[in-house]
Amino acid sequence: MVLSWIDWTVLSATLLTIVGYGTWVTRHNKSAQDYIKGGNTTRWWTIGLSVMATQASAITFLSTTGQAFSDGMGFVQFYFGLPIAMVIICAVFIPLYHRLKVYTAYEFLENRFDLKTRSLTAILFLIQRGLAAGITIFAPAIILSIVLEINIIYLNVIIGFLVIIYTVSGGTKAVTVTQKQQMFVIFAGMLAALFITLNLIPDEVSFTDALEIAGSSGRMEVLDFSFDLENRYTVWSGLIGGTFLALSYFGTDQSQVQRYLSGKSMKQMQMGLIFNGLLKVPMQFFILLVGVMVFVFYQFNPAPLNFIDASTETVLASEYGDEYRTLQQKQNILFNEKKALSLLMAKGNNESLKTQAYRLDSIEKAYRLESKFLIKKAIDSDYTIAYNNLKSEVDKLSANPKSENYIAKSEELDTLYKSSAKDTQTNDRDYMFIRFILNHLPVGLIGLLLAVILSAAMSSTASEINALATITSIDLYGRNVKGEKDEAHMVKVTKLFTLAWGIVAIIIACFANLAENLIQLVNIIGSIFYGNVLGIFLLAFFFKHIKGNAVFTGALITQVIIIIGWWYDWMPYLWLNLFGCVLVILIANMIQLLRNKD
Structure with missing residues (x-):
């Protein structure tokens, strides 16, 4: 799609203003205190917005809206543990960090244990956050490259280069002041998106009617109190696993x-985190609601079977083109039924209409899944036999979409789909929102929302490479490389590491592959490492008898077990945070007990 000059102007002006402002305001940073800790001048509202901007990457807006469009509001449960974690961090972590006047979270670990434990924890951070930094660039780049028909390598380099300019120049303060501007852009853009989306829904359909229509397909089911470990998002996984993930992320992640x-x-730090804790869950709820309203919009407007145009073109040009066209015709007939039913529901809802809506939604999901397999078969014929066999079984059971057999066979189809190495061609969930923006929103607002996506990518990436550089210079270079290092030297070295990590992030982005859902990928990477790191900090805080050698050995063993557990899918990834935290505490205590006996 070719953007109008108005959209290009809005997009370019927004991004260049943010980069220029951040570079200009922080151009005089000379000491390590100024460059790494922002001169300790930041107030609570700026801290709160900066913390939110660091977490709210482009993935948040692209994947979360797509998640809501496909599965509904249940993902918000992922964040239920965050307010609890903020209170604990304010009570335990911040007073300790403030009293010790540390530059990084890992300085404390050397004081409590030893240098090798500090270095190990720092390296674990560098691995997971270095990967995440590349993904935060790659996420918007791969999507924008397809919809705007721009080479993805160019977009990776442009996004990374813009971030490097002001992050290298101004350090932590540049990141913080630009994130405040970026969050204003993000809030304005998402509010405008919701308002315009609601206006695009037929006049006779009120906001309450829209919620009813979404609810009829299960998309307004926010709370799940089940204890089923196979269910990824429940109240319990959010409160328990989410709390441990948030404790690890906000309490030990240098970004x-x-x-x-x-x-x-210290009071300003605490107020900033409490501000984040109070606002984060409503913010995620709001973003999910935007995705749900886009779902409602498509009950009254035709939606493509797959939101990736290039994939649709590929399958239509293949030997499976006729099958795909037949599926599109079925989708068109289904759309007419959905639209008529949705208009009836707006006039007065009842259980009979809800049952019909659920049935039509199940059929549409089946069509979408079938379209993905046709795309896969157009790309990779290895799926043909397995697809035909499973599809035949599912068709026989489709008369009762709530039956256990139908659900089980549908899950087998889904597993087969996820196992493909060519998921980049079919996983359109992350493309839904950007395609909706480009196809249905007015000129000017398109440019603003593209600026929202790129601003979010820049804000989270800037925090990450800023933190990666700080950890590398302070925890590894500063403590393990001998020689005199004055203030000017450390600022120069940190700037060089910032540049280096920015380049690394761009390289990772250029070699990344699109996962089933990007926001899940980022959280999975974090869950593999965060529980272990949190456990190390809890050992430092509360287990005074544990020594450095026991923690170091326990952390290495725990990390190996966690990676094995993730690889063999022992549990939903959120629970890895609790599992890793408890495991390192138990192993370190056992090792220390054995050492004491010796």
Whole structure:
């Protein structure tokens, strides 16, 4: 799609203003205190917005809206543990960091244990956050490259280069002040998106009617109190697994710790995190609601079987083109039924209409799944036999979409789909929102929402490479490389590491592959490492008898077990945070007990 000059102007002006402002305001940073900790001048509202901007990457807006469009509001449960974690961090972590006047979270670990434990924890952070930094660039780049028909390598380089300019120049303060502007752009853009989406829904359909229509297909089911470990998002996984993930992320991840260590005082740091805790869940609820309203919009407007135009063109040009066209015709007939039913529901809803809506939604999901297999078969014929066999079984059971057999066979189809190495061609969930923006929103707002997506990518990437550089210079270079290192030297070295990590992030982005859902990929990467790191910090805080050798050995063993557990899918990834945290505490205690006996 070719953007209008108005959209290009809005997009370019927004991004260049943010980059220019951040570079200009922080151009005089000379000391390590200024460059790494922002001179400790940041107030609570800036801390809160900066913390939110660090977490709210482009993935948040592309994947979360797509998640809501496909599965509904249940993903918000993932964030239920965050407010609890904010209170604990304010009570335990911040007073300790403030009293010790640390530059990084891992300085404390050397004081408590030893240098090798500090270095190991820092390396674990560098691995997972380095990968995540590349994904935060890659996520919007791969999507925008397809919809705007721009080479993805160019977009990776452009996004990374813009971030490098002001992050290398101004350090932590540049990241913080630009994130405040970026969050204003993000809030304005998402509010405008919701308002316009509601206006695009027929006049006779009120907001309450829209919620009813979404609810009839299960998309307004926010809370799930089941204890089923196979269910990824429940109240319990959010409260327990989410709390441990948030404790690890906000309490030990330098990309977040560095945001509030720049605070003017301990009280300002604490207020900033409490502000984040109070606002984060409503913000995620709102973003999910935008995705749900886009779903409602498509009950009254035709939606493509697959939101990736290039994939549709590929399958239509293949030997499976006629099958795909037949499926499109079925989709068109189904759309007319959905639209008529939705208009009836707007006039007065009842259980009979809800049952019909659920049935039509199940049929549409089946069509979408079938379209993905046709695309896969057009690309990779290895799926043909397995697809035909499973599809035949599912068709026989489709008369009762709520039956256990139908659900089980549908899950087998889904598993087969996920196993493909060519998922980049069919996984259109992350493309839904951007395709909706480009096809249905007015000129000017398109440019603003593209600026929202790129601003979010820049804000989270800037925090990450800023933190990666700080950890590398302070925890590894500063403590393990001998020689005199004055303030000017450390600022110069940190700038060089910032540049280096920015380049690494661009390289990772250029070699990344699109996962089933990007926001899940980022959280999975975090869950593999965060539980272990949190456990190390809890050992430091509360287990005074544990020594450095026991923690170091326990952490290595735990990390190996967690990676094995993730690889063999022992449990939903959120529970890996609790599992890793408990495991390292138990193993370290056992090792220390054995050492004491010796």
